Amino acid sequence: MERGFSFAPEKCIQCHACAVACKSWRELEPKVRYRWVENIWQGSYPEIRCVSSTIACKQCDDPPCVAVCPEDAISKRLENGIVVVNAEACSGCQACLGACPDAIPQFGADGKMQKCDLCLGRIDLGSEEPPCVATCPTKALGFLRSEVE
Amino acid sequence: MAQNNQSEPFTLEHARRVAARNGEEVVPGFCAMCGPGPNACGIYAFVKDGRFLRVAGMAESPVNRGGLCPKAHAAPQWVYSPDRLKYPLKRIGEKGEGKFERISWDEAIQIVADTLKRQKAAYGPESLAILSPALRSYSDYLRRFLTVHGSPNYGHSGICAMQRAFAFMYTLGDWPGPELGKSDLIIYWGRQPIYSGAAAPSPKLLVGAKARGAKIIAIKPSMEPDAGMADIWLPLRPGTDAALALAMLHVVVGEDLIDAAFVEQWCFGFPQLKAHVQKFSPEWAEGITGVGAQQIRDVARLYATTPRASIDLGNGVEHAPSSNDAIRAVAILIAITGHLDRPGGNLFGGPFGVPSTMPLPQDISLRERFTQEMVDKLVGPEFPRPFQPFVEGLSSAYYRILDSVLTEKPYPIRTIIAPGTQPSVSTRGSKRVLEALKNLEFYVVVDVARTADMAYADIVIPTATPYESDHPFDGRGGWLMARNKIIEPLGDYKSTYEFFLDLGVAMGYGADFWHGSMREAMEAQMQPFGMTLDELRQHPVGITYEPLPRTYENYAKVFQRRSPRLSGAPFLPQGKVAIYNTSFEAEGFSPLPEWREPPESLTGTPELTGQYPLLLSDYHTSKNYTASWQRNLPLLRELEPHPLLHIHPETASVRGISQGDWVIVDSPHCSIRVKAELFPGIRPDTVMVLHGWWQGCGELGMEDMPLLAGGANVNAMYSVEEGKAYDPLITAMTSQTLVEVRRA
Numbered sequence: 001m002e003r004g005f006s007f008a009p010e011k012c013i014q015c016h017a018c019a020v021a022c023k024s025w026r027e028l029e030p031k032v033r034y035r036w037v038e039n040i041w042q043g044s045y046p047e048i049r050c051v052s053s054t055i056a057c058k059q060c061d062d063p064p065c066v067a068v069c070p071e072d073a074i075s076k077r078l079e080n081g082i083v084v085v086n087a088e089a090c091s092g093c094q095a096c097l098g099a100c101p102d103a104i105p106q107f108g109a110d111g112k113m114q115k116c117d118l119c120l121g122r123i124d125l126g127s128e129e130p131p132c133v134a135t136c137p138t139k140a141l142g143f144l145r146s147e148v149e
Numbered sequence: 150m151a152q153n154n155q156s157e158p159f160t161l162e163h164a165r166r167v168a169a170r171n172g173e174e175v176v177p178g179f180c181a182m183c184g185p186g187p188n189a190c191g192i193y194a195f196v197k198d199g200r201f202l203r204v205a206g207m208a209e210s211p212v213n214r215g216g217l218c219p220k221a222h223a224a225p226q227w228v229y230s231p232d233r234l235k236y237p238l239k240r241i242g243e244k245g246e247g248k249f250e251r252i253s254w255d256e257a258i259q260i261v262a263d264t265l266k267r268q269k270a271a272y273g274p275e276s277l278a279i280l281s282p283a284l285r286s287y288s289d290y291l292r293r294f295l296t297v298h299g300s301p302n303y304g305h306s307g308i309c310a311m312q313r314a315f316a317f318m319y320t321l322g323d324w325p326g327p328e329l330g331k332s333d334l335i336i337y338w339g340r341q342p343i344y345s346g347a348a349a350p351s352p353k354l355l356v357g358a359k360a361r362g363a364k365i366i367a368i369k370p371s372m373e374p375d376a377g378m379a380d381i382w383l384p385l386r387p388g389t390d391a392a393l394a395l396a397m398l399h400v401v402v403g404e405d406l407i408d409a410a411f412v413e414q415w416c417f418g419f420p421q422l423k424a425h426v427q428k429f430s431p432e433w434a435e436g437i438t439g440v441g442a443q444q445i446r447d448v449a450r451l452y453a454t455t456p457r458a459s460i461d462l463g464n465g466v467e468h469a470p471s472s473n474d475a476i477r478a479v480a481i482l483i484a485i486t487g488h489l490d491r492p493g494g495n496l497f498g499g500p501f502g503v504p505s506t507m508p509l510p511q512d513i514s515l516r517e518r519f520t521q522e523m524v525d526k527l528v529g530p531e532f533p534r535p536f537q538p539f540v541e542g543l544s545s546a547y548y549r550i551l552d553s554v555l556t557e558k559p560y561p562i563r564t565i566i567a568p569g570t571q572p573s574v575s576t577r578g579s580k581r582v583l584e585a586l587k588n589l590e591f592y593v594v595v596d597v598a599r600t601a602d603m604a605y606a607d608i609v610i611p612t613a614t615p616y617e618s619d620h621p622f623d624g625r626g627g628w629l630m631a632r633n634k635i636i637e638p639l640g641d642y643k644s645t646y647e648f649f650l651d652l653g654v655a656m657g658y659g660a661d662f663w664h665g666s667m668r669e670a671m672e673a674q675m676q677p678f679g680m681t682l683d684e685l686r687q688h689p690v691g692i693t694y695e696p697l698p699r700t701y702e703n704y705a706k707v708f709q710r711r712s713p714r715l716s717g718a719p720f721l722p723q724g725k726v727a728i729y730n731t732s733f734e735a736e737g738f739s740p741l742p743e744w745r746e747p748p749e750s751l752t753g754t755p756e757l758t759g760q761y762p763l764l765l766s767d768y769h770t771s772k773n774y775t776a777s778w779q780r781n782l783p784l785l786r787e788l789e790p791h792p793l794l795h796i797h798p799e800t801a802s803v804r805g806i807s808q809g810d811w812v813i814v815d816s817p818h819c820s821i822r823v824k825a826e827l828f829p830g831i832r833p834d835t836v837m838v839l840h841g842w843w844q845g846c847g848e849l850g851m852e853d854m855p856l857l858a859g860g861a862n863v864n865a866m867y868s869v870e871e872g873k874a875y876d877p878l879i880t881a882m883t884s885q886t887l888v889e890v891r892r893a
Contacts, residue, residue: 001153015218015344015352015772016788017217017218017222020773020788023787024223024225024784025203030848039377045797045829045830045831048829048830127157134205135205135217135221135222137213137217137347138216138353143154143156145154
């Protein structure tokens with residue numbers, strides 16, 4: 001069973017609750033974030049629109065962070081598709097940050113790489129959803145569970 | 150590929166399981182991180198060893214249905230903030246110096262009571278005013294205390310909700326809310342449907358309407374995310390809503406897009422309106438509002454010709470000298486186009502959601518004791534005396550109370566109690582407000598945390614957050630629930646409710662204050678529900694009442710409604726929509742809506758535009774802050790660390806301003822220092838900031854900002870000149886001025 005997020009931008013009201021719920025539940029230190037919301041402008045005044053995007057680790061199929069890590073501290077879990085970091089092994093070199101197209105990897109006071117792991121080990125991934133999804137007032141953010149052949 | 154995307158809802162049972170897994174307890178409760186109205190979201194609070202850790206949204210709550218906004222999640226940081234007040238304080242230095250000594254709760258109550266007794270004997274009870282910018286769940290306790298004391302001076306903002314209520318009710322007999330769930334066209338006008346309660350029903354209704362294919366129109370000067378979701382955006386100049394509404398009336402009247410049968414049967418004064426709006430052409434309005442004449446025509450036609458169309462009129466229209474005219478004009482537009490109390494239109498019953506079968510709590514405001522003498526003694530009426538009391542009771546305008554300290558007209562207020570409000574950042578004219586606080590005889594601050602102007606207080610009363618209190622019970626949106634104490638209070642304090650009960654007893658008013666028993670106060674208010682508080686507590690997630698079935702076209706009943714004035718005269722003297730308003734005319738006000746320029750504007754004061762070529766206004770609410778608090782909470786401050794100036798990239802570029810530059814904004818009244826955010830979705834002739842900036846965030850190493858020049862307090866930037874800066878009928882204080890922006 002692979003897990004991941006779905007996002008419907010037309011339902012996102014940019015309230016940023018997902019970002020803050022994550023920080024609260026994961027007890028993240030200041031400046032470290034596993035999820036954030038961005039406003040994207042399209043066109044120019046007065047023919048202008050804005051749309052929403054929420055950004056977190058995509059748990060890539062072929063993660064560049066895994067490939068680049070000199071310590072082999074990052075791995076993709078086959079049973080659920082989650083990309084996890086072994087903090088013991090991480091040297092804090094930040095090569096993963098350079099390799100990630102979304103600049104996801106975060107580094108706090110301990111210097112180790114950290115990022116969204118879908119709350120692995122904190123929630124029952126079979127029946128529960130992470131706090132970022134649970135808090136979403138308009139259900140723009142969803143949690144997917146798909147069987148992989 | 151099989152999918153199982155259904156997750157368990159966050160019910161009490163689920164919350165208990167999550168808590169057990171983490172060795173925690175869970176307490177059902179209400180969120181307390183935003184203002185009044187329908188936004189009392191249900192939460193599950195997680196607690197370990199007596200410490201409040203975090204929250205989740207309560208799935209059973211019909212208000213938020215499991216969702217929560219970012220503010221809700223910052224609640225533990227609010228409770229445990231280093232800025233919390235832990236014990237009562239008495240001033241020992243000069244006013245404004247900020248030197249205090251610790252005193253006990255009882256001593257503090259005694260000092261306040263002794264002062265009020267002395268002043269009552271010397272100057273009369275009206276020398277006391279209590280400020281309350283917004284409706285709070287404790288507002289009725291403030292009103293009760295004032296009335297028992299004998300003062301009419303409840304200080305209401307003059308910039309929120311009651312301004313709309315007044316203009317709507319004296320035009321339509323009701324403040325009709327949009328039936329968003331059935332509208333094919335929704336105009337969000339001066340409204341922020343997302344940030345004012347992101348987890349409450351209104352954003353879900355917006356998203357649902359879009360999914361259904363309804364057309365969305367947004368009318369506001371800048372493109373916040375809600376306007377980004379709209380099909381049509383009318384970027385009008387701040388403070389020009391009345392001109393736009395008058396032009397829309399011009400179009401629908403001139404092109405005969407009215408519901409003739411409704412107008413004939415239920416409207417008074419249509420012929421006068423027809424003559425009156427001739428002069429308000431879309432071309433005329435284009436010059437004032439900055440919205441193209443053709444776009445005004447298109448939107449007016451679209452609204453008038455869509456049978457199920459509604460207008461969600463927001464707080465943005467309550468901040469200009471022509472506010473009453475703007476709101477009346479919109480009310481008339483709703484009525485004459487046949488959208489009043491019809492499916493998908495604007496329905497009687499108030500703007501705050503669907504009426505339910507839930508009874509209302511017993512009214513404890515003591516409004517039955519109002520007298521003509523009290524009306525006469527209002528120090529600065531929010532609404533003119535002939536229209537007092539209004540629906541929430543007697544009120545003086547918040548700013549006028551402060552102003553009376555300096556002008557002594559008609560008499561000076563001697564004591565101000567400020568519970569949960571910060572005059573120097575919550576109302577306009579900050580420079581004069583600080584002067585007033587310096588000269589005020591006795592200033593009592595009642596709050597959970599350090600406030601912007603606490604240094605001027607004589608006595609500081611710390612109070613419990615709602616998370617540390619088991620009262621009040623709350624019933625909104627058809628949902629009634631007891632309040633549970635999530636943690637014990639962190640210091641020598643009680644709740645704001647208990648402060649007024651204790652003060653009442655110390656004043657000798659015990660018989661009117663349940664002899665100091667909060668329990669009895671709650672039970673008295675519970676009576677209409679036919680159960681005791683203990684019985685309500687048997688329902689851990691409260692009781693949800695069925696919505697009332699919708700009925701339409703209730704004109705005969707609603708148009709006869711009596712007003713709350715002492716005379717009980719009806720809102721609508723003719724029993725019809727007051728297009729031509731004889732109630733206003735009789736008191737010397739214009740019977741038809743007019744256009745009045747803000748004190749400073751591009752079209753009203755062109756002589757100022759050489760020095761100050763841009764318009765400035767402010768946002769009333771934001772995604773992460775409620776009014777002038779919460780900047781001290783790291784979880785929220787991180788989302789928006791600095792006060793931002795929304796400025797169009799071209800407007801910035803010609804001034805050599807780049808993204809993220811600190812800039813100085815100068816108005817004729819003050820200057821502020823803010824950070825430029827190049828914002829493509831704003832009128833190039835307009836810049837906007839969020840109001841309420843003063844507070845630092847110690848945990849992130851950010852210091853407090855000055856309240857006047859050099860700070861970011863936008864309220865210091867506006868005119869408060871009597872006769873220019875207010876709406877003459879509903880006070881509505883201007884939040885428009887002219888500015889220039891330069892790099893700091």
